[in-house]
Amino acid sequence: MTPTTPAPTPAHPALAAIEDAIRRHTGSAFRIASQHEIRGGSIHVALRIDDDVGSRYFVKLGEASRLPMFEAEADGLAAIASSASFRTPAVIACEADDTHAFLVLEWLELRPVTTAADGARCAEALVRLHRDTREHFGWPRDNFIGSTPQRNGHQANWARFVVDQRLRPQFELARANGYGGDLHRQGERLLDRVPALFLDYRPSASLLHGDLWHGNAAMLADGTPVIFDPAVHRGDRESDLAMSELFGGFPSSFYAEYRKAWPLHEDYEQRKMLYSLYHVLNHLNLFGKGYLREAMRLATRLNEELARRAD
Template sequence: MSSAGYLLTPELHDALSASIGAGVTRNSLRPIAGGSISRALRLAGTDGRQWFVKLNEGGLAEMFAAEADGLQALAACPALRVPEVCGYGVAGTQAYLVLAYLDLQPLREHAATAGTALAELHRMSAPNFGWRRDNFIGSSPQANTASTDWPYFFARRRLQPQLERAERQGYAGRLLADGERLVDSLAVLFADEQPPPSLLHGDLWSGNVASDAAGRFVLFDPAVYFGDREADLAMSELFGGFPAAFYAAYRAAWPLAAGYAVRKTLYNLYHVLNHLNLFGRAYLAQAEAMIGQLLAEIKR
């Protein structure tokens, strides 16, 4: 990449042109900030319109297909704005995803609107926990086989696969032993709580949310499934949190049940384990401490 633009292969040129229905030149695609897993670029068509493009290795095309599926699911909630999916697939050796380009800004003064909108998303429900397909959390596979039992789903579809991956990467000892104990006894944490299935964004941190120029809540980079709505709220607090007005508006629209503070640790353990598996040992002590806290709650 350079200031002259991203070098387009003939295959990618044709795929992008077909996706946007406009001409593409050798200087149409330029890198922009954002994206720790895929390359993020801005595409300018010869008709003056702009799009957002993600590129990665061709073998990761299924990750973009899952992202497109998740965006289309979120778009069914009228309280949100979601980038329109214009195209995705494989062009030569590269996987690509083309989205409508949105002029985004931080939540800030529109945080309350965002909180209310998230509650509306969570009111979209289904008979089971899970999703119509497996997808990804970051670049990690995320299993979504349906279940009517939420503690079982979270234990076996979320925590257990991350623990198994951690074991394959050499993280055993306390992490694995205590993690297996938690998986086996997790249902104790839900003795007094039976959450309904809610449509979740699934990876709700500040890097995946924004407001548009009209103040509407914008969501992108999803890892959707039907789960406990508290899992989204918990994730939103993991890396610094959203403005206080966001949480106040959400709770006003749909109050949280007692015990959320404990379940927040459980739900965020999934993301910390995923970060351990993606980014390394720096997250090991945090994961072990969280498991220890949860086991202590189970013993009470």
């Protein structure tokens, strides 16, 4: 389920349980004949497993305590699949024993999103995903952004949701991780001012991927767009687009086609910084000091912009 070439790997102790789960959930006589580690993940062990008659699955493995992460991922994939937007890998099994947890997914042969046509198809699918709206922001369950817990309590006010369930927890975690000082002071100023970014903008509670960078999107051979590794919730569609821009990688046609189908509000560029800050703070908390300068830059620019608005 990844364009990365798998490498042969020694048998994992959880393979017997995985094989049993696949047999139970598919009603097949699946027997693992080979397994290959998939490179590129930073949280879990990822494997491609094959039998000797052509069946193949993608497996994420971790300690038993990781089961809630896998359950949240399975929930998000099912939600996106039900939206008739992107293709997602089907969930085969999600289980744990005393030692290991695992998520078994359909194996998909994928290629990167590279061409103008790819970008346009992804945009069309993203518009369909975002057109799936409800009354409240949030999600029925909390989930994860990377390995960081992500709160999703239902809320009617999006600005309060962003402050209470996105930015404040990340700033608090950054302070606990030793990144207080100027960053904390900028954060305290910003949290009081966030509602000013939504005075003339009332977003719909769209179904969001939640972690939409180019590494979580791909194409099938027939041109069908695929997304995976979601952090699903309902929120402002601009936040998905902001994340997609943060690390680059999507063709320009992706943004052009999206804006053509559903134009963005004129103040998107200011809110883009807000949504980017959430992910940069999360990367600071997950990966360390290399993201501190960018977190400070975004928080400072937002405070300066909001101070100008108040004048």
